[in-house]
Amino acid sequence: MNLRRSVSSRLFFGGFAALMVWFIGYLVSLQFTGGGSVSGRLYIGVLTLIVLLVAGLLLQYALQRFQVDVDRNGWAVRIGRYRRDLRWAEISAVVIKNRETDGRNHRRPVPALYLIPDPSVSLDAPSDLQATVDGRPAVRLFDLSEPKIEEEQFVRDLASLAGDRLEVRVHHLNVMLMSEDARQRLNGGPVLPAFPPGAQGVRTQRWLNRRRFLLFVGWYLFAVVPALLLTGFAAGLYELLGAVVAVLGLLAVVAAYAQFVTLFSNATGLVDTEMTIAGTELIHVIGDSTFRYDMHGGNAVVLPPGAKRGHGKAWLLGFPHAVMLLGDPRTGRLRDHADLLALSAVLRESPQEADRAAARDIDSLALQSPAGDPPVSGGAESARLWMSLTKAGRILAWAVVVGSVVLAGGWMLETTRYLGSAIVFTCVVLATLWAMYALYRILTLLGAAWQAVRRKSC
Secondary structure: OEEEOOHHHHHHHHHHHHHHHHHHHHHHHHHOOOOOOHHHHHHHHHHHHHHHHHHHHHHHHHHOOEEEEEOOOEEEEEEOOEEEEEEHHHEEEEEEEEEEEEOOOOEEEEEEEEEEEOOOOOOOOOOOOEEEEOOEEEEEEEEOOOOOOOHHHHHHHHHHHHHHHEEEOOHHHHHHOOOHHHHHHHHOOOEEOOOOOHHHHHHHHHHHHHHHHHHHHHHHHHHHHHHHHHHHHHHHHOHHHHHHHHHHHHHHHHHHHHHHHOOOHHHHHHHOOOEEEEOOEEEEEEOOEEEEEEOOOOOOEEEOOOOOOOOOOOOEEEOOOEEEEOEOOOOOOEOOHHHHHHHHHHHHOOOOHHHHHHHHHHHHHHHHOOOOOOOOOOOHHHHHHHHHHHHHOHHHHHHHHHHHHHHHHHHHHHHOOOHHHHHHHHHHHHHHHHHHHHHHHHHHHHHHHHHHHHHHHO
16 A cells, blocks of 8 residues: 555645746736835735745645555655654554644644554654654654545555554544444444435436536626626726725625525535434534434424425435435435335434424335335446536636636726726636636546546456
């Protein structure tokens, strides 16, 4: 098993650093432009130094060596200047546990990989990699979010190599290693899989994304374009009026995006949702966060198709907001018969009439649900590749939006003194973000294509 810092992360930070170097060149050219004030030149000089420092740090991160090899013989670690080869006999334990990272206003847990050596072995790790686990000296190799890896597959592969030395203390990764029966014993009830399964779920997500694209087009035509035109005409009359219209237009554009373009986002998230019944609770684990819904709390409700916008033909289970798909938003096909009966069995025992009413609704759906005839789940890789391709098309859609802002900025640059410059500066920021987004989508598409090729060659 070989882990390297992903090509996508290197390209991402390297590309962003290259954009910043271009911006530095633009700032330097301003220094030699005639007519500038002394204070303006000082301001540009300070800004150039700051951008140069950030670009240097990004390039250092992109070029830093990061490689960890694990096989039956042991570990070979190459992180920055740290070089160490260890045989399995020299390792006491391999631990995956959460560590706290500093956020802006909070501390966030992140799964990290630790090596604990045998007491007679010294790892001689640099200070930034040194750690302590259960009072024993250890080396923190990396956070699982650093290299481009599939966490669950990584843990399975590591378990096959480390054996009893591996200790997984992150709930969702630890549960993943168990068999289905063990998971049910741990959680106290059946696991309700994501629905629709396999390729059907990917096709449903693709269907939802198509509808989101139509909303995006409407948002562009009826929110973005009018806001830019009104700003331009108002700025032509009076620049301060144009600035006020620009601020109000920006707020309106953002509000319209949040209200309409994200309409199908919740349904898309529910397609990937796996739930577990634990006693009288329905549990949903996302990363290290656990969401619990009390099925005896008196707020369970079964929502018919159309009751919640953006969920298509799907029946929904809510508490009272929708938390689970009981049907496919694309086709209306209901969940498996056994899954529906497992839900109604718990709701039926509730002392609350609302929960029992929801159980009766689910029982009526179970009579219409297929039993023993699950939908075909094959072809997921091909469907996922096609969905990645359609998502890559968003690059062009956002290019139209950014291009429209650039045109509006050029228009107002000729008729205004300050507002046009402000919009041009905004265009530079938007173009940088767009380039980063385009790079991410292209690399995601290439990754999906590579996975599809590997699956077919196996």
